[in-house]
Amino acid sequence: MKFKQQIHDAAERNKSPIVLALDLTHRNRELLYTASLKLIRSASRFLCAVKINRQLVLPLGLHDSVASLVDEIHRQGIPAIMDAKINDIGHTNEFITSEYFSSGFDAVTASPFVGYKDGLEPVFRLAESEQRGVLLLVHMSHKGAAEGYGQTIIDEKTGQGRVQFEVFAERALKWGADGAIVGATFLDTIKRANEILGEKVPIFSPGVGVQGGSPSDALAAGAKYIIVGRSIYESEDPSRATEKLRNSIMATS
Numbered sequence: 001m002k003f004k005q006q007i008h009d010a011a012e013r014n015k016s017p018i019v020l021a022l023d024l025t026h027r028n029r030e031l032l033y034t035a036s037l038k039l040i041r042s043a044s045r046f047l048c049a050v051k052i053n054r055q056l057v058l059p060l061g062l063h064d065s066v067a068s069l070v071d072e073i074h075r076q077g078i079p080a081i082m083d084a085k086i087n088d089i090g091h092t093n094e095f096i097t098s099e100y101f102s103s104g105f106d107a108v109t110a111s112p113f114v115g116y117k118d119g120l121e122p123v124f125r126l127a128e129s130e131q132r133g134v135l136l137l138v139h140m141s142h143k144g145a146a147e148g149y150g151q152t153i154i155d156e157k158t159g160q161g162r163v164q165f166e167v168f169a170e171r172a173l174k175w176g177a178d179g180a181i182v183g184a185t186f187l188d189t190i191k192r193a194n195e196i197l198g199e200k201v202p203i204f205s206p207g208v209g210v211q212g213g214s215p216s217d218a219l220a221a222g223a224k225y226i227i228v229g230r231s232i233y234e235s236e237d238p239s240r241a242t243e244k245l246r247n248s249i250m251a252t253s
């Protein structure tokens with residue numbers, strides 16, 4: 001089943017738009033692995049996906065420990081996203097993507113700044129052939145994000161000024177992305193991206209909680225999924241925090 005359908009079904013089943021950003025850190029690798037496993041097992045029933053980052057891949061290694069965490073995420077019935085932010089030439093991008101897919105990931109994130117031809121084309125091709133997903137960064141959430149994603153560029157066809165992220169949203173649609181990432185700290189940007197993307201490309205919104213974005217505002221502005229890290233895993237009882245967040249979203253939607 002294609003990633004977009006898989007995450008949609010998981011969200012319906014668990015009544016949750018929450019993607020957990022599993023960014024735990026620990027000096028002791030064994031403890032890091034065990035804590036990650038524990039959080040996956042306790043929180044997954046309140047989630048639609050788990051997103052893994054280099055916080056885990058670098059210390060634990062991809063093909064052994066991280067691949068077995070991905071297996072556990074699948075046993076819990078939800079997909080696993082690798083937040084790789086793929087951003088190189090096509091040949092390298094293809095290798096990176098195939099490594100993540102062969103270790104079980106259902107989707108990868110990628111940066112549209114590198115373009116399609118000899119950039120992200122092999123990533124989209126591989127994802128298509130293996131029924132996986134590609135999520136494009138359309139506008140990030142951190143304070144400096146507008147310096148790149150919000151800059152005005154000149155449209156080469158019309159000679160008119162355009163905002164960079166709108167062009168990335170159009171590319172997400174044109175390239176057949178399975179999701180667009182737009183920060184919860186830029187609500188008007190979510191609304192505008194949603195006008196461009198419509199139903200075809202769901203918006204994933206990080207930056208809620210610690211970075212100041214509101215989950216319900218991001219969802220009301222047009223995000224379909226929210227990505228949450230620290231406000232879950234740094235809480236005293238992460239599973240309870242996930243359940244509370246899920247229930248509060250359900251109550252307001």
Ligand code: XMP
Binds near residue numbers: 207
């Ligand atoms: P927190 O702890 O801030 O984690 O809830 C957010 C997670 O999402 C990843 N990520 C992004 N974070 N803006 C963000 O704030 C983005 O545009 C973005 N894209 C991905 C981040 O790496 C962390 O895992």
